Each structure stands twice: as structure tokens, then as C-alpha cells.
Amino acid sequence: MxxxxxxxxxxxxxxxxxxxxxxxxxxxxxxxxAVAVLLLAGIVLCPLGGRIPxxxxxxxxxxxxxxxxxxxxxxGAAPPAGGLLLVANHVSWLDVPLLTAVxxxxxxxxxxxxxxxxxxxxxxxxGSLFIERDRLRAxxxxxxxxxxxxxxxxxxxxxxxxxxxxxxxxxxxxxxxxQAALDAGVPVQPVGLRxxxxxxxxxxxxxxxxxxxxxxxxxxxxxxxxxxxEVEVRPVIPPGAHPDRRALAHAAQPAAPEPAWTHxxxxxxxxxxxxxxxxxxxxxxxxxxxxxxxxxxxxxAQGMTRAR
Numbered sequence: 001m002x003x004x005x006x007x008x009x010x011x012x013x014x015x016x017x018x019x020x021x022x023x024x025x026x027x028x029x030x031x032x033x034a035v036a037v038l039l040l041a042g043i044v045l046c047p048l049g050g051r052i053p054x055x056x057x058x059x060x061x062x063x064x065x066x067x068x069x070x071x072x073x074x075x076g077a078a079p080p081a082g083g084l085l086l087v088a089n090h091v092s093w094l095d096v097p098l099l100t101a102v103x104x105x106x107x108x109x110x111x112x113x114x115x116x117x118x119x120x121x122x123x124x125x126x127g128s129l130f131i132e133r134d135r136l137r138a139x140x141x142x143x144x145x146x147x148x149x150x151x152x153x154x155x156x157x158x159x160x161x162x163x164x165x166x167x168x169x170x171x172x173x174x175x176x177x178x179q180a181a182l183d184a185g186v187p188v189q190p191v192g193l194r195x196x197x198x199x200x201x202x203x204x205x206x207x208x209x210x211x212x213x214x215x216x217x218x219x220x221x222x223x224x225x226x227x228x229x230e231v232e233v234r235p236v237i238p239p240g241a242h243p244d245r246r247a248l249a250h251a252a253q254p255a256a257p258e259p260a261w262t263h264x265x266x267x268x269x270x271x272x273x274x275x276x277x278x279x280x281x282x283x284x285x286x287x288x289x290x291x292x293x294x295x296x297x298x299x300x301a302q303g304m305t306r307a308r
Contacts, residue, residue: 032218
């Protein structure tokens with residue numbers, strides 16, 4: 001790995017809290033089986049491409065998240081149609097179906113995703129754009145490829161932090177992907193992702209950080225009861241609203257989490273919490289707002305709160 005790669009201080013030992021209420025093992029196995037079936041169905045239907053209505057794709061993505069036991073709440077207005085760069089903070093592998101539920105898009109993913117069971121094949125057949133994160137020289141070509149897809153009217157989804165964070169802290173948005181939006185002259189759609197427990201308290205069980213393995217994360221989420229994924233579709237940033245990629249990245253950056261966790265705070269909390277886990281954090285207010293179905297792509301569409 002190159003030294004320029006984005007990294008996060010989040011690690012499984014310091015950040016991942018124990019499951020509050022564990023589902024029975026048979027129920028967890030049933031959840032994972034349902035997810036596998038849905039992913040296989042997606043791989044089979046991928047060749048149909050654009051002939052599948054966007055609304056169906058959005059419902060399928062929400063079904064994947066719901067199948068593993070996580071409820072979904074989406075707020076905000078529907079993204080516009082046409083070329084669009086969707087950007088979001090990055091916490092979990094669940095972020096991918098959640099962001100696709102906002103609007104089906106070509107996902108910008110690291111090359112390692114190709115090797116993931118089922119999900120890797122689905123990503124490749126679904127038109128994902130893969131980036132070699134450890135090759136800085138490949139970055140200009142990737143930016144040009146993204147800009148070309150945007151000019152052609154496609155939506156491209158990216159996680160500009162470049163690494164997953166636990167959700168109690170976040171990284172700054174890297175600027176490169178925003179250059180593609182500037183070159184293509186398309187709007188940017190910021191999306192905020194947050195995972196909470198059903199009682200409103202923040203949770204890190206869904207986080208996929210550090211040396212955590214995909215199988216361990218899948219099993220942890222499948223065993224959890226009461227997890228809620230909150231998706232906030234923020235106001236779209238029109239083309240030309242910011243002069244350069246630095247300003248555009250700053251405008252799309254989500255607000256600091258509540259509370260704002262620094263690296264030092266993560267370490268201190270790990271020392272205070274039981275069994276090397278984060279100590280409890282004060283729950284932040286749940287933001288209200290407009291809500292939307294993922295697949296509606298009409299500009300200015302009215303939103304309504306959805307819980308799945």
C-alpha cells in the first residue's frame with residue numbers, strides 16, 4: 001500500500017460495540033441466506049441492465065438491507081435525473097445498497113471488492129468503476145473515466161473519504177472525484193449515512209473498519225436486533241456553484257457527528273469502555289426532514305418519510 005492512501009483511526013477493538021440484543025443463531029442464518037438469495041437474483045438479472053425500472057432496483061436494495069435485519073429510514077428530496085455524482089460518508093458495506101437505493105448508480109469501488117463473494121460479481125456485472133488505490137498514477141485515468149460516464153448521463157456513486165470510519169468520527173472528503181463532476185458539468189448529490197439503535201442511540205455495530213473481515217461483519221450485523229440505517233438526502237449542489245474541487249468537496253462534506261469523535265477521543269473511550277469497546281456516547285438528535293423513495297428521480301419531487 002502507498003503512504004498517500006487515506007486511513008482512519010477506527011479499529012474493531014476500539015470502535016465496535018457489542019451487539020445489544022442478539023438474535024438467535026437460526027434467525028441470523030436465515031437472514032444471511034435471504035441476503036445471498038437476493039444477491040444471486042441481482043447477478044442473474046444484471047444483463048437486463050437499463051431495462052429494469054429504477055424503482056425496482058431501489059426496492060431490491062432496500063430488501064437487501066432489510067433482509068439482514070436493519071430498518072431503513074430515508075429523508076430528503078429525490079435526486080435529479082441525468083448525469084449526477086452521488087457522494088456519501090463511508091461506514092459499512094451496507095452503505096452501497098443504501099446509496100443505490102437513493103438512486104441506482106455506477107459505484108466507484110476499490111479493486112479488492114472484485115474478490116468479495118457474490119457482491120464482487122454483482123459489482124462487476126453492474127458496471128462498477130474500479131480504482132487501484134495503491135497506484136497514484138492511475139488516478140487521472142480514473143477521474144477521466146468517471147467524467148465520461150457522467151457526461152453520458154449516468155449517475156456515479158462514490159465515498160470520497162477513501163476509507164471506512166466507525167460513524168462516531170469521519171474523515172475529510174478527498175477532492176479527486178469532485179474534479180470529475182466539474183469536468184463533466186454535472187450536479188453533486190451529497191448523502192449522509194448514519195446507523196443507530198431503535199431507541200435512538202448511536203451505534204457502531206454496523207461499521208466495517210480496520211482489519212475487520214467481511215464475514216465477521218456480516219455475522220455481527222445479522223445477529224444484531226434493533227439496528228436502523230438513516231439516510232439523509234441533502235440538497236443537491238448544482239454545477240457551477242463552486243469554483244474548484246476543493247470548495248466543492250468542502251460543500252459536500254457532512255457535518256461533524258454528534259458528538260464529534262477525534263482519534264484521541266476514540267482511544268480514550270476504548271480505555272474507558274468495557275472489554276476494550278467504546279464507552280457509551282451521548283445520543284444526538286434525530287434529524288427530521290423530507291423523505292423520499294430511492295427510485296423517484298424527478299427533480300423537485302416531494303419527499304415523505306419511509307421506514308422499512
